[in-house]
Amino acid sequence: MLDHRLVGLVPTMGALHAGHLSLIRAAARETHHVVVSIYVNPAQFGVKEDLASYPVTWDGDCRILAELDRELADDGANLGRISAVFAPTTRDMYPSGFPGQDVDSTGSFVTLTPVGQVLEGASRPTFFRGVATVCMKLFNIVQPEKVYFGQKDVQQTVVVKKMVKDFMLPVDVEIGPTEREPDGLALSSRNVYLGERRRRVATLLSRALRAAESQYRAGALDRESILRAATQLTTDVLDQQMALSPEERVKFEVDYISLADPDTMEELAEVDPRRGGILSGAVKMLPVEAPRPGEDLGHSGGPAVRLIDNIVLKPSV
Numbered sequence: 001m002l003d004h005r006l007v008g009l010v011p012t013m014g015a016l017h018a019g020h021l022s023l024i025r026a027a028a029r030e031t032h033h034v035v036v037s038i039y040v041n042p043a044q045f046g047v048k049e050d051l052a053s054y055p056v057t058w059d060g061d062c063r064i065l066a067e068l069d070r071e072l073a074d075d076g077a078n079l080g081r082i083s084a085v086f087a088p089t090t091r092d093m094y095p096s097g098f099p100g101q102d103v104d105s106t107g108s109f110v111t112l113t114p115v116g117q118v119l120e121g122a123s124r125p126t127f128f129r130g131v132a133t134v135c136m137k138l139f140n141i142v143q144p145e146k147v148y149f150g151q152k153d154v155q156q157t158v159v160v161k162k163m164v165k166d167f168m169l170p171v172d173v174e175i176g177p178t179e180r181e182p183d184g185l186a187l188s189s190r191n192v193y194l195g196e197r198r199r200r201v202a203t204l205l206s207r208a209l210r211a212a213e214s215q216y217r218a219g220a221l222d223r224e225s226i227l228r229a230a231t232q233l234t235t236d237v238l239d240q241q242m243a244l245s246p247e248e249r250v251k252f253e254v255d256y257i258s259l260a261d262p263d264t265m266e267e268l269a270e271v272d273p274r275r276g277g278i279l280s281g282a283v284k285m286l287p288v289e290a291p292r293p294g295e296d297l298g299h300s301g302g303p304a305v306r307l308i309d310n311i312v313l314k315p316s317v
């Protein structure tokens, strides 16, 4: 609260896209002062992950935010506009020194278990420790009444809500819907790594989740019937790709397709139609095996890219 006016915080790692902008628009509708943080937090990257190549587009981000701020100011329906962009350094964020990215690094961390250990946390063991720690710091620095997170990172929303509840943080957590490309791919800063060939195949995850959702909509409640539709789709797409030559094909590995409880992210054997569930998935798009001459392989030469996505199965009764 600043002069009896509400402060809304939108935490980001920059490389802004329409998903971020929709969160900022929501924050401007509901709070007087919107603070956008831009900080690529090393603590949430595993030692073998893409911290060094993570897209940094500071000048473009500033232009986008300046333009959006004018739009927000012109729209009388908004309570506020962008009052500040907070772009701290790692020295600012870790005043006792950066504790390191290793699983057994010691330092001042916020951990939430078991929710931070399943799904994304199983593949990225330091991820939610890093996210919860940096969010706690950002909330303490900015002292917002409301914080805004995207549905695209569903497990992150569950972790942040649990942190707020269990540590009695005086803040409301608001979740904005997943913004997508016209073909269904969820917007993500990491999509720039894909290059054109893998970008075309990358819709497989959203298509697989939609196939599972349609089983639920048709009345299925058991895990097997719902998830079989998704697994069938990913298997079919991989078979089609493997029938192509190395100069044409795209290889990928499905990390998980999950049907989980919306509050705990624990796997469900059956959906309770009064509570619904979360269908989520992660797919690793492998680097192109045999590039064609002059082919655009994506940002940083097209490393392996982890895609995540999810669909909320709403209560049906």
Ligand SMILES: Nc1ncnc2c1ncn2[C@@H]1O[C@H](COP(=O)(O)OP(=O)(O)OP(=O)(O)O)[C@@H](O)[C@H]1O
Pocket: 011, 012, 013, 014, 018, 019, 020, 022, 023, 148, 149, 150, 151, 152, 153, 176, 177, 178, 179, 180, 186, 187, 188, 189, 190, 191
């Ligand atoms: N497609 C999207 N729709 C809505 N919100 C999104 C979308 N993508 C990201 N967000 C949200 O924006 C906030 C900042 O996310 P972040 O800066 O990591 O972007 P990102 O696109 O998720 O990046 P990455 O590719 O690293 O996962 C998070 O709350 C995240 O959930």
Ligand SMILES: CC(C)(CO)[C@@H](O)C(=O)[O-]
Pocket: 011, 012, 013, 039, 041, 044, 131, 134, 135, 153, 156
């Ligand atoms: C919430 C967050 C900004 C924390 O670094 C990050 O995990 C993200 O961008 O989703």
Ligand code: BAL
Pocket: 013, 044, 153
């Ligand atoms: N959007 C989540 C941040 C990350 O994957 O590191």
